[in-house]
Amino acid sequence: MSQYWNPKGETMSRDDLRALQLLKLRRMCDWAYARSPFHRRRWAAAGFHPDLLKTLDDLRRIPFMTREEWMAAQAEAPPFGSLPAVPQEAAIRYHMTSGTTGRTPLRVLDGTKDWEWISEMWAYGLWGFGLRPADVVLFAFSYGTFIGFWGAHYACEKIGCLVLSTGGATTETRVRSILDTGVTAVCSTPTYALRMWQAACEMGIDLARDSAVRKLIVSGEPAGSIPAVKRQLESAWGAKVGDTAGMTEIGTIMIFECDRQPGGTHIIEDHFIEETIEHGGDRPVPYGEKAERVVTSFGRGFIPLIRYRTSDLVVKIPYSSCACGRTGDLYQGGIQGRWDDMKLVRGTNVYPRAVESIVRECAAVDEFQILLTREGVQDEIAVVIELKPGREDHWPALETRLLKDLAEAHEGLRFGVRLAEANTLPRFELKAKRLVDRRPAAEYH
Numbered sequence: 001m002s003q004y005w006n007p008k009g010e011t012m013s014r015d016d017l018r019a020l021q022l023l024k025l026r027r028m029c030d031w032a033y034a035r036s037p038f039h040r041r042r043w044a045a046a047g048f049h050p051d052l053l054k055t056l057d058d059l060r061r062i063p064f065m066t067r068e069e070w071m072a073a074q075a076e077a078p079p080f081g082s083l084p085a086v087p088q089e090a091a092i093r094y095h096m097t098s099g100t101t102g103r104t105p106l107r108v109l110d111g112t113k114d115w116e117w118i119s120e121m122w123a124y125g126l127w128g129f130g131l132r133p134a135d136v137v138l139f140a141f142s143y144g145t146f147i148g149f150w151g152a153h154y155a156c157e158k159i160g161c162l163v164l165s166t167g168g169a170t171t172e173t174r175v176r177s178i179l180d181t182g183v184t185a186v187c188s189t190p191t192y193a194l195r196m197w198q199a200a201c202e203m204g205i206d207l208a209r210d211s212a213v214r215k216l217i218v219s220g221e222p223a224g225s226i227p228a229v230k231r232q233l234e235s236a237w238g239a240k241v242g243d244t245a246g247m248t249e250i251g252t253i254m255i256f257e258c259d260r261q262p263g264g265t266h267i268i269e270d271h272f273i274e275e276t277i278e279h280g281g282d283r284p285v286p287y288g289e290k291a292e293r294v295v296t297s298f299g300r301g302f303i304p305l306i307r308y309r310t311s312d313l314v315v316k317i318p319y320s321s322c323a324c325g326r327t328g329d330l331y332q333g334g335i336q337g338r339w340d341d342m343k344l345v346r347g348t349n350v351y352p353r354a355v356e357s358i359v360r361e362c363a364a365v366d367e368f369q370i371l372l373t374r375e376g377v378q379d380e381i382a383v384v385i386e387l388k389p390g391r392e393d394h395w396p397a398l399e400t401r402l403l404k405d406l407a408e409a410h411e412g413l414r415f416g417v418r419l420a421e422a423n424t425l426p427r428f429e430l431k432a433k434r435l436v437d438r439r440p441a442a443e444y445h
């Protein structure tokens, strides 16, 4: 069996890849111009027409597309707005973003072809990390309106795996199912994979010893590529952890970690163009530097996504950084966070992911929270820690170490480090929110 799901697409030369991308870009732009009022109106206003696409560099003539524009179009003509290029009657799936309170969710539609493509992209990633027909895969996923692992479920069927969906099950039931059905691979968020392991410990189960799980496929949070989190999960489960990332706007994943685990995720470049652009500007950013990802997708005819600004923080590195033979470039450390997650504290940039990677180096930490407050005129930042049961005597050394490591990683910025009572911090199954900003909001908008 090939190590690639699509050997031709995943290993074609960079020249062939660029030619294919240009072809697909033209086709997608022609389609969007003819069928999506949203794109036609915006492009006309910006003086762009698909006929201007002579080379791949002409991509830069297309105006960026933002979530705000999409949301405005949706609000103007609810429920789906003017973006869809196909009438609603032809759709077979309707999904929404998970939508935190007060924020209107983004609504997406898919036709049969789109849905087939969505599972195909997941198949690239799941197969690439080593899933094979003999695998028994458990999904710790709610199967609700959030698109999440839906496509991965269908990809497993495509590959020929035995699939266990556990929407609505308790964590204990999921752990029990893993043992009872000989599950060999689990799909969940990194946070929830930790939660399942903790629940198993409380049930007297050692997942590394007692379960057959050898692969964890994680998605939904940047933590899947944080080395400390990965190490902790790998030793807890006795399994390899593979990172993937997608978004509701795309409906599926656009990057995945291959089984060589090169410390980054391959971009599926025969189906996406991923540009790295300076955040808030339009200058292309070279390999190795922090950038915002801007995505163009070729797979979803219903809602054409062309030069969409994601606000995801990434560092692109060339395909030669991985020895697996794929010719898709990589994002070093996966999605490294979101540009709008960055907090300015007393003149220093703080990224929640960077804090998490330091905190997770300490094996005694169970859960944590980053707390921003204002005392008088001064901003304060504190990390509140909950220890694993029975690890209380680790605290004094841990406190000293965290104070030192956090300050060193942030230009000397002094963090408070506090101990919380057991089970007082919030737990998450999906999209963990560990940063709480209690500073007066007005000045930060």
Ligand SMILES: [Zn+2]
Residues within 6 Å of the ligand: 258, 259, 260, 262, 266, 322, 323, 324, 325, 326
């Ligand atoms: Zn690779």
